[in-house]
Amino acid sequence: MSDHLMCCRIVSCLMIMWLISDSGAASCPEPPPVDNSIFIAKEAEGQLWGTYLCTKGYHLVGPDSFWCNDSKEWDASTPECRLGHCPGPVLANGESNSSGPVNVREKVTFKCDDHYILKGSNWSECLGDHTWEPPLPICKSRDCDPPGYPEHGYFDGGAFTSGSVVTYFCKERYHLVGQRELRCLDGEWSGQVPACERNPEAPTPAGQIAFEKALHAFQERKDLCSATKSFLKRLEESGLTVDELKSSLEMKKAELKAKIVQHHS
Template sequence: MGTVSVSCPAGLGLLLLVMVVLLGEARAEERCMPPERLQYAELTESFSTMQSFPVGTTVTYVCRPGYMRIPGKSLNRTCGEDLRWSQTEEFCAARRCTHPGELENGIVHVTDLTFGSEATFSCHTGFRIRGNSEITCVVKNKGVDWDGVVPFCERVPCEPPPTIANGYYTEAAEYVYQTTVTYKCNDALKGEDPYSLVGTPSIFCTLDEDLNGVWSGPPPQCKVVKCENPKVQNGKKVTGFGPLYSYGHSVAFECDPGYFMIGQDVITCQENNTWYPPKPTCEEITEDRCGAPKISHGQVIPLQSEYRSGESVRLRCNPHCAFPDGAEEITVTCQGQNTWSSVQNCACKPVHSDSSPVISHGRVIYGQKPEYSVGDSVTIECYAGYTLHGSDRIVYMGEGKWSPEVPTCHLSAYVIAIICVITVVLVFLAAFWVYKKFFSQGGLCPDQLNSKEQRQERAAKTDCVTDVT
């Protein structure tokens, strides 16, 4: 069999060689684009300015400020033949700031301490922030630290309490949240009418809607109040016989036999020199008339001064109260001669508190009970050397709550000053004794003196045991 030889034209071989070279150059020109930006790291300086990277190039990262390297994790990435950068685990972790610390009379709100996190501060009721209410963990001194200091909470102040004519108030070292002042009237001069304290005797420093310090209400007034001697025809006084009546004095009346009362049986002298409610009248009992029925812990609907025989009214008990059969409302009818059918009184279920309010360094001086019902009040005072912050009179609101809040007793500034002075004096005396005992010549033991004669003389005057030879 013969041999077949194939020969390529010289031009075709040259063409193949050119194609191989061109393909190699094209392959060599394939490059990766810069890798995506990482939040926690950046390319080292030698790679940071490059716009493209040949296949096979390995780049190195460095952790950004605020981050630190995670041991054992690679900082390198490589441009692959698919023109993609090799994947890598996160190799830098955020640095951590130390806890900013506690905030006296306030709260520190912080959920994370890593670089970039924030800490916010808020104060308890009655206090306000002085300083930054928010700080951030930032890069500082080649590490991380907070960009501010912890603020402090100061007690909200009030302006000095208002003065009143013919009276004065108990002064305090400072007027801040819950500070209470009590007003009193001046003594009248001989022969003059006495002053009456009209209004709430005590006011306390509280907060307005903008959390600024304001007084709980206007101060009372000291004024001369005189009400006329009340007299009721066909009736008589039961209490409050006078003869002089000033603000707050009360008088109770009852009608003579054969008469019924129209109006309230107890009246009180008001600040405008009048009685309220108006003094009652006593009308003769007749067969066809009734006065308003009397009911405890309830109300009459409709309420009138008198009713005709056959008229009916509703008696409704106050909240938490009921009639003996459990009903909260009944209907009664006027039967003439000031007589009503089936008039009953309401019985109230007490709403008790668990115990008296607890006041450190203070006590309840009026109104203390084993249990309290809604509306009960107590008066509080601090022990000697302590100052009351808050109202001295609080009212039980139910469910263990008092209004205003239970006050607190703080050590008086004068007592603190005295303690400091005593401490300084004691320290001085102790230092003086040490000096006299060990450092002055009069306190040296004989073996600390120079001559034999000095040692013999001092040995007789001291308790030191030494060799004077």
């Protein structure tokens, strides 16, 4: 520290602290006085750098760091240290009951403009560390963003305003899994985008006939054990493969699902 020159001056309630080691850097003019602040300056990379720090109970409005340029002038406008521990909160598409800085433990309330909905708390308190608790809210549009498209599917409906509905459909050889309709409610869709799953491959005509006959034989018997034996016997006689049986069952399942969805939509 012996190579450094340190001096402190009080100017209009401004404390200026210089940490410089070069008389050339010292030729920069004194920074403009800012009430209720401390200005600290030091030499770095051959230039003079400075910053304002507000005293307790005040917050900085404007730039906080400056360079003394080659013209020996400070490169930024003079900030202010304003009374109040937290800067006045800004709520886009809304407003608060505060018009300026807020002191510690003071509370501010919020409301949104028409066609916007408040996401978060409608009040917040200024804390001693210059933060807000609960966190500041946002005002979100009541309209929705465009919904997503399912792979191999599409939706019908071009309006995404609050209350509007979109209806989903699948391309040929695919069936819908999930909600067919989604409604925009206060900026959020009422559910997840559905999926379009591929229909199972149809069994060969011979396999389909064999399956139908075996199923008919099963339905003719009232006793479950006897019906099961008859069903398995018919399958064995027909030579129906396991894959064909599985495909037939999947087809029946897909048809049943489609009927249920159609009934509820």
